[in-house]
Amino acid sequence: MKQIVILGAGTAGTMMANHLKRKLDLRHHAITIVDQHATHYYQPGFLFLPFGMYRPDMVKKPKAQFLPSSVRFVQERIEVIEAESQQVALANGEKLPYDVLIIATGCRTVPSETPGLEGEEWGRSIGDFYTFEGAVALRDQLAQFRGGRLTIHMAEMPIKCPVAPLEFAFLADAYLTRRGLRKQTQLLYVTPLAGAFTKVQCNKVLGHMFRERNIEIVTDFGVSEVAAQDRQLVSYDGRTVDYDLLVTVPVNMGDPVIERSGLGDELNYVPTHPHTLQSKAHENIFVIGDATDLPSSKAGSVAHFQSEILTENIVHYLRGKEVLPHFDGHANCFIETGYGKAILIDFNYDYEPVAGRFPLPVVGPFALLRESRINHWGKLAFRWIYWDMLLRGIPLPLVSARMSLSGKQLPAPAKQET
Numbered sequence: 283m284k285q286i287v288i289l290g291a292g293t294a295g296t297m298m299a300n301h302l303k304r305k306l307d308l309r310h311h312a313i314t315i316v317d318q319h320a321t322h323y324y325q326p327g328f329l330f331l332p333f334g335m336y337r338p339d340m341v342k343k344p345k346a347q348f349l350p351s352s353v354r355f356v357q358e359r360i361e362v363i364e365a366e367s368q369q370v371a372l373a374n375g376e377k378l379p380y381d382v383l384i385i386a387t388g389c390r391t392v393p394s395e396t397p398g399l400e401g402e403e404w405g406r407s408i409g410d411f412y413t414f415e416g417a418v419a420l421r422d423q424l425a426q427f428r429g430g431r432l433t434i435h436m437a438e439m440p441i442k443c444p445v446a447p448l449e450f451a452f453l454a455d456a457y458l459t460r461r462g463l464r465k466q467t468q469l470l471y472v473t474p475l476a477g478a479f480t481k482v483q484c485n486k487v488l489g490h491m492f493r494e495r496n497i498e499i500v501t502d503f504g505v506s507e508v509a510a511q512d513r514q515l516v517s518y519d520g521r522t523v524d525y526d527l528l529v530t531v532p533v534n535m536g537d538p539v540i541e542r543s544g545l546g547d548e549l550n551y552v553p554t555h556p557h558t559l560q561s562k563a564h565e566n567i568f569v570i571g572d573a574t575d576l577p578s579s580k581a582g583s584v585a586h587f588q589s590e591i592l593t594e595n596i597v598h599y600l601r602g603k604e605v606l607p608h609f610d611g612h613a614n615c616f617i618e619t620g621y622g623k624a625i626l627i628d629f630n631y632d633y634e635p636v637a638g639r640f641p642l643p644v645v646g647p648f649a650l651l652r653e654s655r656i657n658h659w660g661k662l663a664f665r666w667i668y669w670d671m672l673l674r675g676i677p678l679p680l681v682s683a684r685m686s687l688s689g690k691q692l693p694a695p696a697k698q699e700t
Contacts, residue, residue: 290317610685
């Protein structure tokens, strides 16, 4: 009996459990998934909680509800991965041997990495929306906000869902306008990047929108500390940015078990082959979702695309076949821009987001790199797709795991000098 162990029952781990259950003969393969938490959170919904667009009950459900009965769910803390002996030690003393290990432990915010960020001002003049508790608390903070400097800040990259801070800025603009507070509020977006986003083409579109919405952007800001009593961000080069309410995206890091196991980099992400999703250190360990060190986005859509390719590679590995380098870094994201509109971007390792159409029969096509109302409704509809299809591993035949170039306005190839 071959033992497949999945660490983490979040988005990526749950999808893998459902995919593998369908692909493997369970008379000869046993699947175990381990997670210490009982509640599954729809993390894209955290963005909407502070603005009252979602209720807290809309973004959480029991994890066991989405796992097949044929898969063993162990609700326990993972102590350490013993890669050399091919077993996982749990906090209760149990050891799980494996033939194949799938690391889907995700990543988390670590406010303690930035001096001054944690403390008595957290939940008062400082808030976040990257955790369920933080997003609910920020809803109350925003309800009490009466104007001043609202500063949105990223500590460093990479982060989960890199478009989410941008979306928060646009939604805050619309929210404050609706409440009659926009003229009394200075909106600032403080980033360690050279522009609003990591992709050049997006920066052109988003930079224009920032100017149009009167959102000030402060770039190349590497935060050294938060002077919470003075309500200031301080950069390594001595610059300061004031705030009355700071909405922060703290440093993101992989799970501590990766560090305890000696399997990660300095941020506890697992070095992973970018196209096969196989660990660079151990051939029978595979990595998916936010736990990887890949240059692809840490987002649910990426985990979805990875899960389809990783399932085939694990089946190949178990049958003694060569794993296939088929993951191309594909990601697509709806960027909420407020006022009932959104932008859709679609890209991979080789292609930046470009204009055009995302061809999707019946409900599409969706406009790429351009605001539209249908993009906004696509973003909202994703919650139902997530709960009812994505987590359960139900195929989405109209959305390819590999990026399609159909409908896209690709740039002309550069001329070669002779």
